[in-house]
Amino acid sequence: MHKPVRKLVIAGGGTAGWMTAALLRKVLPRNVDIRLVESEEIGIVGVGEATIPPIQLFNQYLGLDEKAFLKATHGTIKLGIQFENWRVPGESYIHTFGAPGATVGFCSFHHYWLKAKSQGLKQSLWDFDLNFLASQKGIFNKINTQNPVYDMPYAYHFDSALYGQYLRKLAEEWGVTRTEGKIESVELEPESGFVESLRLASGECIQGDLFVDCSGFRGLLIKQALKTNYEDWSHLLPADSAFAVPSERFATTLPYTRSIAHRAGWQWRIPLTHRNGNGIVFSSQYCSDDEALNTLLSHLDSKAIGDPRKITFQTGRTDKQWHKNVVAIGLSSGFLEPLESTSIHLIQSGIVRLMKMFPNDGVKPAMVDLYNAESKQEFETIRDFIVLHYYVNERDDSEFWRDMRALDIPERLALKIDAFAQAGALMNDQNDIFRDASWLQVMMGQGIQPQDYHPSVNALDEQALSDVMQKILAAKQQPLTKMLPHDEFLQQFTG
Ligand SMILES: Cc1cc2nc3c(=O)[nH]c(=O)nc-3n(C[C@H](O)[C@H](O)[C@H](O)COP(=O)(O)OP(=O)(O)OC[C@H]3O[C@@H](n4cnc5c(N)ncnc54)[C@H](O)[C@@H]3O)c2cc1C
Missing domain, CATH: 3.30.70 (Alpha-Beta Plaits)
Known part of the structure; x- marks a missing residue:
């Protein structure tokens, strides 16, 4: 179908545009020319400063030096998100990037903790989580160990405009051509409806075989030119x-x-x-x-x-994130409020998905469908995770929170909540970037108390269970002694 991709055009130079340009230039063969068009006059959205741990993989893949990157973007370390006043005013919990406890037996640690708690254990689930312990003390250090008990995943806070500029410099050095100019119109091939070229205000016409729409909320190609439908999710997430x-x-x-x-x-x-x-x-x-x-x-x-x-903004997504020869990445593909810092991650996973399914020999409908199915599931599972924070609240101080509690939530989310409330069970969906530990922390943090724990926990008698708990608690304290106050770490690390 259609012709081989030799000319790739990226429309837009925000975080999405330059992340796409840098990674694709790194992996695509040299016979694919990459050009990025952006307009300084229009500018970028200019917000978006918190990330989640997979950003490290992205940076590593590009070969970024972590110290130089942190320095250039005024970056800091992020161990999680503290949610304050979410269940009720005055209460808080942390959704950390870590996981509480350690592998004990057949089932997840929290089942052992639930039983230990019923036997009188004083410590909260978070007392078994290294990310929580370090964040409460405001300390950090990089832990070089393969031992999962000491695993402390982290992400970054950074200035995303500076990150974009940092990647721009690299992408241009690697051979991406940047064109300054305002896209005035998008020309389509009459027969196929594929995008043929972008016409700039200067009169220049930029032709391409594949286009990545990184034009932000406008969605110049995917929405305006190709007229894909926007799925509006404001009935679930009314923030606008x-x-x-x-x-x-x-x-x-x-x-x-x-x-x-x-x-x-x-x-x-x-x-x-x-x-x-x-x-x-x-x-x-x-x-x-x-x-x-x-x-x-x-x-x-x-x-x-x-x-x-x-x-x-309007919460939702374009129903086809890849349509004809246009792939939408970044805000053009949809938006979920930044409660769990997922937008930059969605850019990353969109690029990685495109890289894996790159239409070298031309656009193939099955690959387009696969791309769209995976993106849809990824967006929906994040949406549900965000809705969870709002839905499971006990605030009574405004109509807003009462209405959020009365939401008609998606069936799958209702099932996840019920399974956890009734049996402490957690369900993983493919393409859900939030795994067990994340769902566990937010459900517990929002006040869902499981009525039961898994029966296999009973294989440990009361004393054995108590010993295991104390051993894990002690192990979690060890790495803390080697950590520095966060500012001191940043100063030492970045020089
Ligand atoms: C309130 C808010 C808070 C957020 N917080 C976070 C967060 O903490 N963490 C996170 O991961 N994400 C966050 N995000 C999302 C994040 O800001 C975006 O995902 C990220 O900045 C990528 O934006 P973008 O590149 O898609 O769009 P933009 O930054 O808007 O870039 C669009 C580009 O297209 C160009 N363009 C548009 N029209 C034309 C035209 N006609 N001709 C030429 N060029 C054109 C623009 O010049 C620009 O270069 C937040 C978003 C909002 C709204």
Whole structure:
């Protein structure tokens, strides 16, 4: 079908555009020419500072030096997200990137913990999680060990605009051609409906065999030219607005993101080395701009730098993320609010998926279908994970939280909640980036208490179970002695 791909055109140079350009240039053969078009006048969305651990793989694949990358992007370490006031005001928990406990027997650690708890164990599940222990002390170090008990997965907070520029420099050095210019129209081949070229305001016409739409919320190619449908998920995630404002650097740089729930939305706080990133996400149905802005500004920990900026969005996704010869990556493919810092990851997994299914000899319908099926499942499982945070709440201070509790949630999510509540069981879906430990922490953190634990736990008698628990607790303390305060680590590591 269609012709071999020798000319790849990327429309847009935000984080999505430059991540795509850098990785594809690294892996594609030289006979595929890569060109990126972007408009400085239009600019980028300019938010997005928190990530999840797979970003490390992406950087490693590109061969980035971690120290240089952290320095160039004012990056810090992220061990998880602290959710404050989500179940009820005044309470908090952390969704860490780690996993509590260790492998004990046939079933997951939390079943052993549940039984030990019923026998009088005092420690919370998180007391068995290295990421939690380090984040509470504000310390970090890289742990070089194969022992899973000491595993401490981490991600980064960074300035995504600087990250994009960092990747741009590399991509251009590796041979990506950048064209500055405003795309005015997208020309289609009359018969196939495939995109043929992009016409710029300068009159220049850029032809391609395959196009990656990284044009942000506009979706110039995938939505505007190819007219794919947008699946609107605002009935599940009604937030449609955000205000973002940077503030002065805080004295101590926390190694985690803070997500603070308010009357009708939530606020993020992301620590970078030169400033904090802050913002509030809310639904205009429940909260006015004035209220959102006042809430944000009155809850900053440090002085705001510059004016707050409003961004509006619609939660959902394009029903075909790959259509004809256009693949949408980044905000053009859909948007889920940044509660679990998943957008940059979705860019990464979109690029990796495209790389695996790259239409070298031409676009093949089966590969397009496979790409779309996997992307759909990935988006849906993230959506459900985010909905979980809202749905399982016990707040009674506003219509917003009461309505979120009454949501008609997807069947699969309802099943996951019931399975955990009734038997402590966790269900994994293929293409769900959040595995057991993530679902476990958020379900427990939001207040779901399993009614039972797995019977195989009874193979250990009371004393044996208690001994195992104490042994794991002691083991988890060991690496902490080798860690440094987060700021000290960053200073030493990046020089
Ligand atoms: C409030 C908010 C908070 C967020 N927080 C996080 C977070 O913590 N973590 C996370 O992972 N993600 C987060 N995100 C998402 C993140 O910002 C994006 O995924 C990321 O910035 C990628 O954006 P993009 O490159 O797709 O789009 P953009 O940055 O908008 O880039 C679009 C590009 O297309 C170009 N373009 C558009 N139209 C034209 C035209 N006509 N001609 C030429 N060029 C054109 C623009 O110039 C630009 O270069 C957040 C998003 C929002 C809205």
